[in-house]
Structures are given as structure tokens and as C-alpha cells.
Amino acid sequence: MRLSIRNRLAGEVVAVEAGEVMGTVRVALGGGLEITAAITLESVRELGLSSGQRVVALVKSTEVAIGLGELPRMSIRNRLPGRITEVEHGAVMTTVQLATAGGDTVTAAITKDAAEDLGLEPGLDAIALIKSTEVSIALT
Secondary structure: OOOOOOEEEEEEEEEEEEOOOEEEEEEEOHHHOEEEEEEEHHHHHHHOOOOOOEEEEEEOHHHOEEEOOOOOOOOOOEEEEEEEEEEEEOOOEEEEEEEEOOOOEEEEEEEHHHHHHHOOOOOOEEEEEEOHHHOEEEEO
16 A cells, blocks of 8 residues: 555554543654554554554644744644754745654645744754644554
């Protein structure tokens, strides 16, 4: 299978918590980072997810936000710190690549206006922000 999703973060399941309809899956990435996916309980069961399993967390670049500095309290739990390695401006959208502390590359597609307002450029420390409902899980 070939996918158009740019962000493919390999890791190991460290916890699976089931609710009535949805479940959360915590995945350990490199460098002590974690990412949490909120997926349907049906998907948790179909994939047979359990601790210790190798998986890939998938996130569309349009679902990644970029933050700078100390971030205020917010509901977004997936915060992957790193350093911006590339900023490519288009007519209305900008692609930002961030190298995480764990060695992964996370790509964000944000508006050009937002990128310019933040003054994003290679070398800046930043944080990739991803809602857990925007993370999919694939088996390796």
C-alpha cells in the first residue's frame, strides 16, 4: 500500500485504554517522545493493539500545527518539540519540516500568513502540535 500521508512515526505501543466507543493508544517514539491516537474501539480490536506492539502513527501534514516558545495550557496533548529544518512558502500555503528530538521528521502544512506571522525559519526551536483524534495507527 502506498499512502499520501507524509508523517509516519514508527514506535511501540505503551498503553491502550478502552472507552465505550473510542480508545486511546499511546505510542513511544524515539528520544523519549510519545504520541497518542484516539481511534474507535472497533479499530483497536481489529488491529489487536496491545503494549509492546510495533506500529506506525500516521498524521496528515494539514493536521499539524506549529507552536513557538512556552505554550499556554491547551487540550492538544501531542507536542513534539524539535528544530525547524525547512520552510517552503507557496502562494497561500507553507510547508514546514521539523526534526524532533527523537530523530523523526514532522511536516506541517500551514497558511503562509501564519508562517510569516510566526517568523518561521530553519534553525528555530518549535513544537509540532497534533490533536489525538487526527492520529491514525498502522501495523508494521
